[in-house]
Amino acid sequence: MADSIVKLAPSILAADFLHLGDQVSQAVQAGADRLHVDVMDGHFVPNISMGPLVVKALRPVVHVPLEVHLMIEQPMRYLDAFAEAGADSLLVHVEGGVNLHRTVQHIKALGKKAGVVLNPATPSSAIDEILCDVDLVLVMTVNPGFGGQKFIASTLDKIGRIRRAIEQSKRTIELEVDGGIDAETAPSAVAAGANVLVSGSAIFGAADGIASAMNRLRNACLPIVPS
Ligand code: DX5
Numbered sequence: 001m002a003d004s005i006v007k008l009a010p011s012i013l014a015a016d017f018l019h020l021g022d023q024v025s026q027a028v029q030a031g032a033d034r035l036h037v038d039v040m041d042g043h044f045v046p047n048i049s050m051g052p053l054v055v056k057a058l059r060p061v062v063h064v065p066l067e068v069h070l071m072i073e074q075p076m077r078y079l080d081a082f083a084e085a086g087a088d089s090l091l092v093h094v095e096g097g098v099n100l101h102r103t104v105q106h107i108k109a110l111g112k113k114a115g116v117v118l119n120p121a122t123p124s125s126a127i128d129e130i131l132c133d134v135d136l137v138l139v140m141t142v143n144p145g146f147g148g149q150k151f152i153a154s155t156l157d158k159i160g161r162i163r164r165a166i167e168q169s170k171r172t173i174e175l176e177v178d179g180g181i182d183a184e185t186a187p188s189a190v191a192a193g194a195n196v197l198v199s200g201s202a203i204f205g206a207a208d209g210i211a212s213a214m215n216r217l218r219n220a221c222l223p224i225v226p227s
Pocket residue numbers: 011012013014036038069142143144145146147148149178179180181198199200201202
C-alpha cells in the first residue's frame with residue numbers, strides 16, 4: 001500500500017490556455033502537490049501539445065514541482081532543454097526503443113527526478129531492471145495522447161504488481177497513475193497501490209471549479225488512504 005497520503009498532480013493539458021496562469025494558481029492554492037505537463041510530438045503519440053517554453057513561463061510563478069511527461073520520440077534530445085526550462089522531474093516512456101538506463105542516468109545527472117512510464121499494454125516486467133534507479137513509476141491508465149479518455153480498469157492489476165515490487169525494493173519510489181482519473185476511478189487506483197494521481201479533465205473541466213474538483217478527488221480517496 002502507498003506509504004503516504006495521496007498526492008494530486010493536475011495536468012495542465014486540460015486547462016484553459018488563454019488563462020493558464022490563473023488556472024494554475026487556483027490549482028496550487030487548492031493544494032496541488034505538483035503540476036503535470038504533457039509534452040507530445042505528433043510521432044510517439046498522434047497529438048502535439050507543448051514544449052519547454054511553457055515550462056519556462058510557469059517556472060517563476062509556480063512554487064510546486066513541475067513534472068514533465070515526455071510523450072515524444074528520442075526523449076534524450078530534449079532532456080537538457082526541459083531541465084534548463086525549470087522542470088523538476090522528467091518522465092520517459094519505456095516504449096519506442098529508448099535506451100532507458102542511459103536516459104534515466106542522464107536525467108539524474110541533470111539533478112532532476114527520473115520517472116519511467118508504461119503504456120496500458122506494456123507489462124510491469126518491462127521495468128524490472130530499472131526500478132531501483134528511478135524516483136517514480138507512472139502507469140498510464142489510458143492510451144497516451146489525449147485528455148478526457150475513459151479509465152482502463154485492466155491496468156489495476158499491473159499497478160498492484162508494481163506496488164509490490166516497490167515494497168520489495170525497500171526504496172522510496174512513487175507510483176503515479178495518469179488518464180481518466182476522477183472521483184469514481186481514483187479510489188480503485190489508490191487501493192491498487194498508486195500514491196500520486198494525475199488528473200486533467202476532472203480538475204480543469206469541472207463545472208464547480210478547480211478547488212471543488214480537487215477536494216472531491218481527495219475526499220473520494222480518503223477512506224482508503226492510510227492516515
Ligand atoms: C494523456 C496525458 C494525461 C492527460 C490526462 O496522454 O498523459 O496526462 O492530461 O487527462 P485526463 O485526466 O483528462 O484523462
